[in-house]
Amino acid sequence: MLHDLITITPRHENAARLILDRIMELRAEKPSEKMMITISGEVGSGKSTISVVLGRMLKKRNIRTKILDLDDYYKIPPLERRKWRLEKGIESIGYDEYDWDRVNQNITDFKHSRTSSLPCVDLITGYVDELITNFKGVDILLINGLYSLKIEDAALKVMIELTYDETTEAQRYSQKEDLDTYRLAVLQREHEVVQSLKSKADFYIDFDQSLFHL
């Protein structure tokens, strides 16, 4: 994802530190193994910011992390999505909107340390670029996205529990998209789908309290 507005707060750092500790525990068990981690949570819960903070913390420990944002994998590109969703109805919104074949292809390339071609949305233009990356030397694949809990074989599945004040959430997210009644209905539907996947997580973070439980 290009031109995502990443602004780090101490809350993001606290959340990232909790995930980092858990990753270091897992790596102590299997030190040299490539590892896949997912971070899910509601829209505006801080997934992408936490991912960047976590990636930087891991970098300081000489662990290379590539971040995949599932927002890059929608079958319908951003500029056409609203119209498509209006035609298909609110029930069309959910994890089937992702191009899972593409996600799985990129995951396979990571596991085999291969060069891979990834979709990459430019959030300013709304167009989808292509990104060629080499997974050789990348230790961790960090996948963040609303429905990343659908990826069953991740070594760690983190869920960011949204207890964020709703106004703050709306304001933060409005940097990406304009909010209106239809958008709010979309958010509600996405919320329901995310909640339906919640039990798949194995690590929960309460963003407000920086508490976590297994």
Place this chain on the structure above:
Amino acid sequence: MLGDVLLITDKHRAAGKKILDYLLGHPKEKMVVAISGESGSGKTELAHVIAKALRKEKVFAKPIHTDNFYNTHPLLRREWRIKNGIQNVVGYNEYQWDAIDAVLRAFRAGEVVQMPCVDLVTEQVDQLTTDFENIDMLILDGLYAIKASDIDVRVFIDLTYLQTKEKHTKDARGKEVMDEVRWEILGREHQQVSELKHLANLIVTADYDVVEQNKQ
């Protein structure tokens, strides 16, 4: 550039609005805008707010950062600079200007182009393929961006690294280790960047006002 952290504040938005008005008042098809200024002066933030504001005016602008085009790999640059002497090598010639020119040409022609794209988290250089067909404006930001050939509007942020010292010391952006070497690099860049000020059409002053250079 992937994984970059921006610190956008009201001053960026205010200056961005003034630059936006200037750009809308000087319309041109396939316009290239360049923003130069020292490290920490807010180039990328400014490019971001301008591009965002242009979208609201139905103008599709793509920001591109010249830091993606260094000759040296991110992980090797520091050692390379020390080995060859900071005073000798830090500057304009560290960039692949041929590649930057190729991107500008592709933009003008509305073609597909591949360019380097640094991931600040992996510290690798990925390759980004983009289609310029529907892109109306390109905003090139970087230390020496306004020196590139074939730029329509040149913006210079008149703020030195010493005036933004706190930003570097606090490591808020987590980009590079701050030590004597880094300070020397910033000092050298300061000399090099200052020489470009006369090229600018628009100057963003130290207090983030925007003035036209010939009207100063």
